[in-house]
Amino acid sequence: MINELDNYELGLLLDAIEHRWGYDFRDYARTSIQRRVRNVMTRHQIQYVSELIPRVLHEPVFFQDMVRDFSITVTEMFRDPNVWKKIVTEIFPRLGTYPYFKIWHAACATGEEVWSMAILLKEAGLLERATIYATDFNDIALDKAKKGSYPIKNMQVAHQNYLKAGGQCSLIDYYDVLGNKVIFDKNLARRIVWANHNLTTDRVFGEMNFILCRNALIYFTPTLQNQVLSLFTESLSHSGCLCLGSKETLNFTSVQKEYEAICEREKLWYKTT
Numbered sequence: 001m002i003n004e005l006d007n008y009e010l011g012l013l014l015d016a017i018e019h020r021w022g023y024d025f026r027d028y029a030r031t032s033i034q035r036r037v038r039n040v041m042t043r044h045q046i047q048y049v050s051e052l053i054p055r056v057l058h059e060p061v062f063f064q065d066m067v068r069d070f071s072i073t074v075t076e077m078f079r080d081p082n083v084w085k086k087i088v089t090e091i092f093p094r095l096g097t098y099p100y101f102k103i104w105h106a107a108c109a110t111g112e113e114v115w116s117m118a119i120l121l122k123e124a125g126l127l128e129r130a131t132i133y134a135t136d137f138n139d140i141a142l143d144k145a146k147k148g149s150y151p152i153k154n155m156q157v158a159h160q161n162y163l164k165a166g167g168q169c170s171l172i173d174y175y176d177v178l179g180n181k182v183i184f185d186k187n188l189a190r191r192i193v194w195a196n197h198n199l200t201t202d203r204v205f206g207e208m209n210f211i212l213c214r215n216a217l218i219y220f221t222p223t224l225q226n227q228v229l230s231l232f233t234e235s236l237s238h239s240g241c242l243c244l245g246s247k248e249t250l251n252f253t254s255v256q257k258e259y260e261a262i263c264e265r266e267k268l269w270y271k272t273t
Contacts, residue, residue: 009049010037016053021063023137024200025070027224036069068140077112077150077158077171079214080246084120084165086266091210091241092124094270100129101209104235106199107216108134111145116162117212118188123168127191133206135197146194148175148184155182199228204235211236214267215245226254233258236271243268 010033011026018024025033037049046052055062078084095101105114114134121127136142159171175182197205199216211232217225232242233255242250242259244267250256259269 006049007034009053010034013037013049013052013056016056017063020057022201023067023070023198027200027221027227028070029219029221032219033070039069040066064140067138075109075112075215076154076161078116078161078165078167079113080266081161081164083243083246083266083268084116084161086263086268087243088120088124088166090262090268091243092121092126094239094241095130095209096124096126098129098209100131102206103130103132103210104206104208104212105132105134106197106211106213106232108136108142108145109138110141110150111148111194112150112158113212113214114145114192115148115184115188116165118192119162119171119174120165120167121191122188127188130191132192133195133208134192135195137196137198139196142194142196146189148186148189149178149181150184152177152180152182199231200224204231206235207237208235208240209237210241210243212243213245214243215248217244217248229253229255233271233273238271238273240271241268242271 007030014026014033018026037052040046040052041049052066056066095103103117105117108114111134114132117132118127121130134142134145136145155171155175162171174188175184195205199213213228213232217228220228229250236242241262244250246267248267250259250269258271258273260272262268262270
């Protein structure tokens with residue numbers, strides 16, 4: 001259990017991480033950070049939070065291991081299929097009016113949703129007009145995402161989600177089986193650009209027509225949420241679309257007035273400014 005003294009030490013630890021490595025977790029929800037720090041302490045049999053500070057400052061391998069705990073990598077293919085169905089029916093027709101368009105999957109984690117997007121774009125005849133930017137600050141998660149290799153045990157649920165999302169074929173058409181893993185067709189990745197990007201410290205890197213960032217903002221304080229939403233708003237073209245996670249909203253944020261809802265239940269908006 002992290003007590004008041006540990007909370008003070010936790011603040012020093014987050015300062016050390018930001019100054020040494022440039023990763024700013026100080027505006028992440030404190031309970032989420034506490035839980036992840038406890039995981040690190042338990043795994044390395046560390047008693048006090050302050051013991052982490054010299055290791056973070058002087059041991060790059062230890063820090064990278066710690067980042068894995070701080071990164072949110074829980075995701076799945078075609079997660080919340082009703083959202084994907086609305087993306088196909090409401091967002092794809094908007095994207096189809098452009099000769100070329102850009103999609104940004106921010107905080108893409110291990111990439112399941114990026115591959116999901118590529119598959120549905122292909123079936124809609126839009127993949128060749130798309131550039132999909134898939135970003136995360138966790139290089140280990142990004143490397144897994146690039147490989148497009150996932151446990152075969154996850155494919156039954158993925159296939160069910162795919163059909164509910166409006167998939168037109170069979171999901172197995174898009175991957176090969178290798179042992180207990182599946183590997184997705186690398187032809188899908190020709191339109192994907194994988195890149196390291198930290199939402200808390202990095203800035204705009206291009207004008208986007210559609211941005212998805214699902215279930216990352218819930219781990220941020222309201223201040224950081226507003227900062228990231230301002231980044232997305234600055235990155236979106238006029239009439240560009242935004243998709244957030246099921247527990248996230250634009251209501252009561254600094255950018256609320258710059259958007260109109262497409263499907264508020266599915267957390268889809270378009271930028272009016």
